[in-house]
Amino acid sequence: MAIRYVIQQRKDPRDPSAQPKYYLIAKTFAPVGRKFLIEDMVNRTSLTKQEAATALDYLFEVLPKLIAMGFTVKLGELGHFRVSIRSEGSDTQQEANESKVRSKRLLFVPGPDVHDMIQRIPVEEYGLRTDIEYVK
Numbered sequence: 722m723a724i725r726y727v728i729q730q731r732k733d734p735r736d737p738s739a740q741p742k743y744y745l746i747a748k749t750f751a752p753v754g755r756k757f758l759i760e761d762m763v764n765r766t767s768l769t770k771q772e773a774a775t776a777l778d779y780l781f782e783v784l785p786k787l788i789a790m791g792f793t794v795k796l797g798e799l800g801h802f803r804v805s806i807r808s809e810g811s812d813t814q815q816e817a818n819e820s821k822v823r824s825k826r827l828l829f830v831p832g833p834d835v836h837d838m839i840q841r842i843p844v845e846e847y848g849l850r851t852d853i854e855y856v857k
Contacts, residue, residue, distance in 0.1 A: 723842060723843045723844060723845040724747060724842050724844045724845075725747070725748040725844075725845060725846070725847035726747055726748055726844060726845070726846060726847060727746050727748050727846075728743050728745060728746070729743070729744055729746050730743050730744075745844070748847040755774075755777060755781075758773075759773045759777060762776075788804055788827065791804075798833075798834055799831070799832055799835055800830050800831040800832045800835055800836075801829070801830050801832075802827060802828065802829055804825060804826070805825070805826045805827075805828050806822050806824070806825050806826075807822070807824045807825075807826075808821040808822050
């Protein structure tokens with residue numbers, strides 16, 4: 722298992738006059754959705770399809786509600802979700818208010834074990850692999 726990447730040339734938005742540089746961009750594949758997760762859960766556990774669907778639906782419903790209420794939602798050793806805001810600076814405390822908010826983001830912070838696992842995943846260029854035989 723490796724993180725695949727493609728190479729793209731990009732300009733630095735902070736310096737439009739600078740020469741473009743080449744960057745490694747992670748290559749992602751088709752998204753994995755609810756149906757796949759349910760089937761995988763059924764195949765890996767003793768849960769029925771209905772039980773797996775109920776568990777996932779609960780999680781998908783309750784996570785946004787708890788986050789909107791201001792909670793940090795921890796999912797065991799996987800990590801946690803939390804909200805972050807960016808705001809413009811104000812000269813006085815009285816000027817600092819919600820009108821200064823520039824953006825809101827949902828952050829996922831991986832747990833230490835997940836973070837370490839990601840750091841250990843090798844990186845390889847996306848394309849034809851030389852270590853497997855392709856069917857012609």
